[in-house]
Amino acid sequence: MSGSGHFDEMYRADGSIRPHYQPLSDWIAATPAERIKQMREAANMLFHRVGITFAVYGEEAGAERLIPFDMLPHIVPLEEWGMLQRGLEQRVKALNMFLHDVYHGQEILRSGRIPAERITGNKQFRPEMVGIDVPRGIYAHIAGVDLVRAGAGEYYVLEDNLRTPSGVSYMLENRKMMMRLVPELFARQSIAPVEHYPDLLLDTLRAVAPSNADNPTVVLLTPGQHNSAYFEHAFLAQQMGIELVEGADLFVADDTVFMRNTAGPQRVDVVYRRIDDDFLDPVAFRADSMLGVPGLVNAYRAGRVTLCNAIGTGVADDKSVYPFVPEMIRFYLGQEPLLNNVPTYQLRNREDLDYTLAHLRELVVKEVHGSGGYGMLIGPTSTEREREAYRLRILDAPDNFIAQPTLSLSTCPIFVDSGVAPRHIDLRPFVLSGKQVVMCPGGLTRVALREGSLVVNSSQGGGTKDTWVLNA
Amino acid sequence: MLSRTANYLYWMARYVERMENTARILDVTYRMSLVPKDARLADQEWYAPLNITGTLYPFEGHYSQVVPTGVMHFMTLDPDNPASIVSCARAARESARAVRGSITSEMWEVINATWLEIQKMTDAALSSDRSLMFFEWVKERSHLFRGVTVGTMLRDEAFHFHRLGTFIERADNTARILDVKYHVLLPSLEDVGGAVDYYQWAAVLRSVSAFESYRKVYRSVVTPLRVAELLILRADMPRSLHACTREAYEILQHLSRSKSSEVLRLAGQIQAGLQFGRIDTIFAAGVHEYLTNFLESIGALGTEVNKAFFATGESAVSV
Numbered sequence: 001m002s003g004s005g006h007f008d009e010m011y012r013a014d015g016s017i018r019p020h021y022q023p024l025s026d027w028i029a030a031t032p033a034e035r036i037k038q039m040r041e042a043a044n045m046l047f048h049r050v051g052i053t054f055a056v057y058g059e060e061a062g063a064e065r066l067i068p069f070d071m072l073p074h075i076v077p078l079e080e081w082g083m084l085q086r087g088l089e090q091r092v093k094a095l096n097m098f099l100h101d102v103y104h105g106q107e108i109l110r111s112g113r114i115p116a117e118r119i120t121g122n123k124q125f126r127p128e129m130v131g132i133d134v135p136r137g138i139y140a141h142i143a144g145v146d147l148v149r150a151g152a153g154e155y156y157v158l159e160d161n162l163r164t165p166s167g168v169s170y171m172l173e174n175r176k177m178m179m180r181l182v183p184e185l186f187a188r189q190s191i192a193p194v195e196h197y198p199d200l201l202l203d204t205l206r207a208v209a210p211s212n213a214d215n216p217t218v219v220l221l222t223p224g225q226h227n228s229a230y231f232e233h234a235f236l237a238q239q240m241g242i243e244l245v246e247g248a249d250l251f252v253a254d255d256t257v258f259m260r261n262t263a264g265p266q267r268v269d270v271v272y273r274r275i276d277d278d279f280l281d282p283v284a285f286r287a288d289s290m291l292g293v294p295g296l297v298n299a300y301r302a303g304r305v306t307l308c309n310a311i312g313t314g315v316a317d318d319k320s321v322y323p324f325v326p327e328m329i330r331f332y333l334g335q336e337p338l339l340n341n342v343p344t345y346q347l348r349n350r351e352d353l354d355y356t357l358a359h360l361r362e363l364v365v366k367e368v369h370g371s372g373g374y375g376m377l378i379g380p381t382s383t384e385r386e387r388e389a390y391r392l393r394i395l396d397a398p399d400n401f402i403a404q405p406t407l408s409l410s411t412c413p414i415f416v417d418s419g420v421a422p423r424h425i426d427l428r429p430f431v432l433s434g435k436q437v438v439m440c441p442g443g444l445t446r447v448a449l450r451e452g453s454l455v456v457n458s459s460q461g462g463g464t465k466d467t468w469v470l471n472a
Numbered sequence: 473m474l475s476r477t478a479n480y481l482y483w484m485a486r487y488v489e490r491m492e493n494t495a496r497i498l499d500v501t502y503r504m505s506l507v508p509k510d511a512r513l514a515d516q517e518w519y520a521p522l523n524i525t526g527t528l529y530p531f532e533g534h535y536s537q538v539v540p541t542g543v544m545h546f547m548t549l550d551p552d553n554p555a556s557i558v559s560c561a562r563a564a565r566e567s568a569r570a571v572r573g574s575i576t577s578e579m580w581e582v583i584n585a586t587w588l589e590i591q592k593m594t595d596a597a598l599s600s601d602r603s604l605m606f607f608e609w610v611k612e613r614s615h616l617f618r619g620v621t622v623g624t625m626l627r628d629e630a631f632h633f634h635r636l637g638t639f640i641e642r643a644d645n646t647a648r649i650l651d652v653k654y655h656v657l658l659p660s661l662e663d664v665g666g667a668v669d670y671y672q673w674a675a676v677l678r679s680v681s682a683f684e685s686y687r688k689v690y691r692s693v694v695t696p697l698r699v700a701e702l703l704i705l706r707a708d709m710p711r712s713l714h715a716c717t718r719e720a721y722e723i724l725q726h727l728s729r730s731k732s733s734e735v736l737r738l739a740g741q742i743q744a745g746l747q748f749g750r751i752d753t754i755f756a757a758g759v760h761e762y763l764t765n766f767l768e769s770i771g772a773l774g775t776e777v778n779k780a781f782f783a784t785g786e787s788a789v790s791v
Contacts, residue, residue: 048588049581049584049585049588050577050581050584051569051572051581051584225566225570231572234572234573235572235573238573242573243473243477243573244477244571244572244573245474245476246476248476249474249476259474260474260475261473261474261475262474262475262633262727262781262782263473263729
């Protein structure tokens with residue numbers, strides 16, 4: 001099944017089955033195709049009924065689609081997970097220390113490890129945050145780090161999403177669905193539970209409340225029903241038992257944030273915001289934002305409310321800063337990074353630019369500030385025309401792009417109409433930083449459903465799978 | 473709780489209740505249309521659903537004639553009619569989606585599944601032999617939603633706002649249904665007390681599921697005075713004006729912070745009028761006039777609810 005130059009999660013190169021997939025493989029062999037078909041249909045129907053949908057930008061207004069769900073889990077053995085967890089904790093700790101540093105003493109810039117203009121001249125650097133102390137010195141309370149496996153199975157960090165990473169609701173709903181559809185599989189293997197994620201998240205959010213709030217009120221701020229991740233916002237608010245608010249539900253008086261309640265205004269201490277920095281506060285940022293709360297940034301700067309994640313975290317997950325994360329780990333923690341970075345060409349450098357333009361067919365080129373898989377070029381699957389058009393875009397503003405070798409992502413089997421077939425995947429575990437750094441054993445596995453495709457983003461036709469971390 | 477959330481919950485409940493009542497109105501209109509009668513009256517009765525819901529004018533803007541198939545389509549599956557069943561289902565679902573975090577998963581699933589199913593329906597589902605089944609289905613979805621709500625929802629403010637919406641909408645709808653018989657379906661003089669008149673009164677009772685209760689309470693023939701008494705003044709008749717406004721008043725006593733608020737005063741006044749009212753007095757003054765006044769009072773109560781709970785703002789801050 002494998003042997004085409006990439007690592008397969010289930011099969012070794014010689015076609016034999018890796019031991020942690022053996023029980024699943026036995027189950028597939030013993031289950032009639034008809035039953036599997038019925039279960040896939042049942043899953044689809046249930047997801048629709050429960051309304052686990054997302055909106056796709058650019059499609060008809062209000063269109064809701066399901067993210068395709070594949071029933072075959074992505075399985076991670078315990079010792080492998082332990083390694084990932086240590087690596088992720090190390091990485092997120094360093095990123096938070098970096099954020100504190102760039103908004104305070106800027107030691108790392110003065111030491112010359114990162115060129116200063118790369119940070120202070122970055123669009124994601126927020127001068128409003130300079131000198132502001134945030135509770136526990138934590139900026140990225142919730143991080144969704146994208147991991148891929150390449151070559152012989154080594155893990156790489158592809159992106160550190162530190163702004164408003166989404167997808168955790170699918171981790172939870174996929175697990176619920178699997179337990180409903182195939183409870184027998186959970187009896188065969190000991191699979192680490194993930195259902196306590198909302199508790200961990202709420203603990204994290206409460207732990208970073210302003211110090212004078214003894215029973216802090218936490219709310220989730222959503223851009224509203226038309227946002228692509230609205231389902232997740234509503235789901236998390238419900239699971240945590242906190243209010244789901246929109247900008248118009250909040251107001252600021254005397255640098256204090258209140259929500260408009262039926263019983264009058266109620267003070268808010270922590271805002272888990274799922275709105276980008278630019279839209280948070282029309283007074284401080286984009287004046288045309290209808291989503292934000294006027295005065296919120298002032299209340300935040302005065303330490304009267306905590307925003308999660310903090311303002312200005314984008315300067316640490318920006319693709320032009322990404323190449324320096326290993327250096328941050330060495331600088332702040334005095335440790336060697338446990339997880340690899342993907343080698344990255346920075347097109348602001350003349351040499352890297354020349355190399356990239358000469359090798360467009362082999363590379364993946366991304367916008368520095370882009371996300372969601374929009375606006376990237378995947379060399380090996382692109383047409384001559386697309387490459388030419390992209391070349392012009394790069395030459396127009398080389399600083400806005402980076403390039404990386406096209407990794408042959410690992411594959412994992414999925415159900416297709418003709419049976420079982422390998423497809424490329426990635427994994428997004430969620431790292432929470434409050435009183436301490438904690439994680440749920442698992443994450444969101446995204447899968448590129450088209451044969452050979454490397455794009456796993458849900459906005460680009462990707463699907464999801466349940467992720468099983470084995471307990472033993 | 474959040475004012476916006478309370479507002480959506482209240483309206484979600486109102487839309488579901490309205491959807492059910494529209495199905496009831498059409499159900500009864502259809503049944504009445506099967507009673508043999510002269511042609512003039514037959515045409516007239518399809519005006520009833522339009523008059524009850526106050527949509528005759530928009531109807532005439534889109535349809536050339538008041539005929540059964542046109543009225544049926546307009547009131548059930550026409551997405552351009554905001555009062556149609558499909559529009560109510562959509563509005564209820566949009567409200568529910570906006571407050572998913574405040575309702576139980578079961579409530580959301582019922583309302584979402586209703587919306588998904590109704591979208592698949594076509595006019596074929598409403599052909600004469602199947603329309604009664606469609607109305608049954610709509611009523612069942614509403615019953616299911618109410619049952620799931622009562623059976624799963626925490627008895628907190630969210631629950632009370634939901635119930636408040638239900639009873640205010642139901643009081644309004646029962647008054648409208650009754651008014652149609654008084655106002656629109658007035659029989660010609662020679663028909664008063666005749667077979668058609670009897671069937672129409674019976675149909676009004678059936679439309680609010682009150683026919684059997686009528687028999688139990690009065691053990692006698694159907695007369696207009698008693699029907700009006702049952703649907704206006706009886707406290708033990710769950711869709712009567714008295715029962716609905718009493719529930720609304722009790723809920724408002726829970727919800728209001730100040731015992732002297734205008735919303736509470738008005739609800740108490742409406743409730744007291746029904747509790748201590750006499751049917752002969754109402755009859756003497758005219759049932760249609762009485763119902764017109766009642767609809768105005770219920771409208772005013774809705775406005776006060778809005779002011780008291782949904783429009784809270786900075787002005788109320790005391791830091």
